[in-house]
Amino acid sequence: MRDFRYARASSVAGAIVAKRDGVKFVAGGTNLVDLIKYGAEQPDELIDITHLPLKEIEEMSNGGLRVGTLVPNSDLAAHPIVASRYPVLRQALLSGASPQLRNMATTGGNLLQRTRCYYFMDPAFPCNKRNPGSGCPAIQGQNRIHAILGTSDSCIATHPSDMAVALAALEAIIHVQGAEGERSIPISDFHRLPGDTPQLDTTLRSDELITWIEIPSLPDGTRSHYLKVRDRAEYQFALVSAAVVLRKDGGTIESARIALGGVAHKPWRATDVEEALMGQPSSLETYRNATSMSLKQAKGYGQNDFKIELAKRAMVRALVESEDHQA
């Protein structure tokens, strides 16, 4: 592994002050250390943030949940409030990675993990995300795992997180701190589409640190569910996933929030389906009708054409299965 300097931060302010070009924060390290081994990340210095007091999960006075950026994925999944009120988040977390990696990986780090595009991870290949302007071999190459929505001529990578897809459907808020102070970013604005700057995964500024994530409360009776479709039953990234948060009044859908994973550079809110479901009776027919006309802007690149139909069917199944997961 490439050599780098190492420093420990004992305060958030200290960590932010020390952050500059070539410096990366490290916590769980599950993705960053791996990418340094591959040579896809080449930091000069790592700042260890694991000693910062950002490890708590607390219930907020507004009924939401405050999750410190350093909370391990396994602890978040196991938290009683997450298990009872946010099944979609628990399911998403437990469908990701392996038990060992979930013990290491943190909440903030999960949001900031990088794509698993083969070309991005292998420095022998050009990649606009790793080396801007060098090209994208995936567009004409091996692209079975790549995006079908929100792509650009520069990049068709997907965001690999399951947790972020659930948080998108839960409309989580990412709280960050930087040299200019604190700000909060709705998760829909946190990850970005590649455009012609695919090297930027998020809207986080280079001096900013995620400090905590806010998960808003859900009205009683809200159902939520995460469905992950993948090549093997465990320990595999999603080909397509769907997170559903559904509120009904009797047999009528009051509101639906649906986010898709494995299809775009960010968790993809299927707003067209959400709108089509509103006020409709909750039934398989409704779900099929609402999804069949959806994702009109989706575009396949050859090997990943199947994802367009798969995404629609995943939404139907997630909606059906959400009936069993009332919070």
Added chain:
Amino acid sequence: MSVIDDVSKTLKVGDPAPMVLFEADEEHPLLADFQGQTIVLVFHSGDWDPGRHHQVELLNQVLSSLSHPVQALSIAQSGFWCNLDLGESGHLGFPLLHESKYGELSNLFGVEGREAIYVLDPGGIVQWAHVGPIGAQSTLDDLVESFTTPVRRKGDLSRRDFLVTAVAASFAMSFLSGIAEAVAPRPTTSSHIEKLASDTVRLDVNGKVHEVPVRPNVTLLDALRERIGLTGTKKGCDHGQCGACTVHVDGRRVNSCLLLAVMQEGKKITTIEGLSSGTRLHPVQEAFIKHDGFQCGYCTPGQIMSAVACIQEGHAKSTEDIQAWMSGNICRCGATIGIREAILAVAGSQG
């Protein structure tokens, strides 16, 4: 350790190398014996080091950029490092200047405890030098140039002297944390950032504290295996995908191949070696034997460490449970069924 002194002491281009001050025994030649030839002198840690293959790469480049015959010498600061495979140019037996008894030569060159490659001209003058970790890219243009341009003696500072000195200083900076502030003050540096004063980490492994010399880029897995000598933990994929490297840190199962050793200070690490009580095996170890939970055995330490945690977590209540919660450990011999039975048996017996 005064880092500034180390840098100013480091031998630079144009300095005369200390040829005669080094004594040798029968097995190890005197550096002075090779005077009159171009000498490539490699200082390295005798132990395993993640930077070594970079150093070998650089050494190969140095040797291939020198058109005339050279003598390559190896200075192991501890242990041994000779008989190097040089790829196309074949196999090279390094005459070894072993100085563990003296520790003197690297001291005289001002590179004690560091990696360095020196090219000495036949007159014993430093022609080219690369000091510090080899991870950063370096150019050999100045080496080639140095054989066509006369090197100026010490006291007559050329631009190239300055460059090499600056390069040496910058490598030292990247290697020795803390020096950055001393050499190039950064007004933004805050007291809330603790730079490590040394490259030693204290690791509490199986109840025993080890002081381990590591760089920041050494993983816990490599520190356990190559520094502490606990080779029970295995390196499979080295990318967190196979689980062979599973250990417990503060009671949780983790992939030691993706953990940096420097980040594990103050934590309690348990490896497969720490599982048994003397000769009495852990119940999971016994169950793996009884239920034929392995064939080649390579994944077994990781499987067992993961299984112990899986049972403690309460995730071993059913076959389906175990399939999901043992998915981070892959056995390619196909002993999976025996492993599952072993875990079920222990979990069942513990109610």
